[in-house]
Amino acid sequence: xxxxAQWRAFDEPATAQAAQTLxxxxxxxxxxxxxxxxxxxxxxxxxxxxxxxxLGAFLDTGHGLGPMSAFFDTDDNGRVQSISMNLTExxxxxxxxxxxxxxxAFASAAAVLTGLFGRPTDSFPGAEPQxxxxxxxxxxxxxxxxxxxxxxxxxxxxxxxxxx
Numbered sequence: 245x246x247x248x249a250q251w252r253a254f255d256e257p258a259t260a261q262a263a264q265t266l267x268x269x270x271x272x273x274x275x276x277x278x279x280x281x282x283x284x285x286x287x288x289x290x291x292x293x294x295x296x297x298x299l300g301a302f303l304d305t306g307h308g309l310g311p312m313s314a315f316f317d318t319d320d321n322g323r324v325q326s327i328s329m330n331l332t333e334x335x336x337x338x339x340x341x342x343x344x345x346x347x348x349a350f351a352s353a354a355a356v357l358t359g360l361f362g363r364p365t366d367s368f369p370g371a372e373p374q375x376x377x378x379x380x381x382x383x384x385x386x387x388x389x390x391x392x393x394x395x396x397x398x399x400x401x402x403x404x405x406x407x408x
Contacts, residue, residue, distance in 0.1 A: 251342070252308065253332040253349040253393070259356045263384060265395035266327055270382055274325060274399055278316055282325040287314055309333045315320030326398040334391045349393045353386050378403075 254262060265285060269276075273283060278301045282289045285303075290311035292301035303314040315328040332349050335342045355374055358364065361384070366376040372388040383403050385396040 251333055251335060251345050253345075254307070254351065254353070256356045259331060259353045260305070260360060262329055262331065262395055264361060266329060266395055267382075269324075269327060269397060272324075273327070273382065273397070274319075274323060276324050277322055278318060278324060281316060281327075285314075292322075294322065305329060326396060326402060328387075328394055328396045330392045330394040332393045337390045343399060346388055346393050350386065350388055353393065353395075357386055359382075376403075400404060 252344075265311075268283065269284065274403050276284065278289060278292050278297075282303055283302075285348065287303040287305050290302050290304050293299060298320045302312045303316065304311045307313060309330050310333060312334065313330045313370050316324045317326040317328070319325050323366045330352055332346065335346065342345065350373060353365045354364075357375070357377065361377045364375040364386075365378040366383075368376075370375040370398055374385055374387045376383050376385045378400065381400055383400060385398070387394055387396050
């Protein structure tokens with residue numbers, strides 16, 4: 245973990261480990277329940293309503309980024325469809341220092357992931373840039389949101405719309 249300004253972000257080894265952790269879920273992605281997936285990853289479910297399983301689940305990854313440091317997108321039966329994991333703590337929007345911090349965190353993570361997986365197969369520049377590494381059945385994305393920089397691991401069949 246590294247601290248830039250007053251905010252926390254994964255350092256290079258932690259970013260590499262996070263990517264490998266997500267890739268390790270490929271064999272059970274789209275078949276595991278929230279509880280099974282959380283156990284496989286060693287994460288703690290912090291918010292999941294089994295009465296509404298398709299609303300997804302928030303998790304704490306145990307890296308000090310809080311109770312919403314990961315998210316499982318789930319289907320109608322509560323099976324994990326895709327996984328998002330923060331590489332930074334959640335940040336207040338609108339501050340120029342926050343924007344610079346997110347750019348630095350994104351650039352650092354992009355360098356690590358490019359070193360591991362080669363050049364991204366898809367790139368979406370802009371205020372909230374994204375880089376994607378497509379594999380045969382899945383895609384790993386480095387994404388910027390209004391309040392964090394993170395990773396997303398998604399089956400190829402769910403990469404539709406502008407990603408398809």
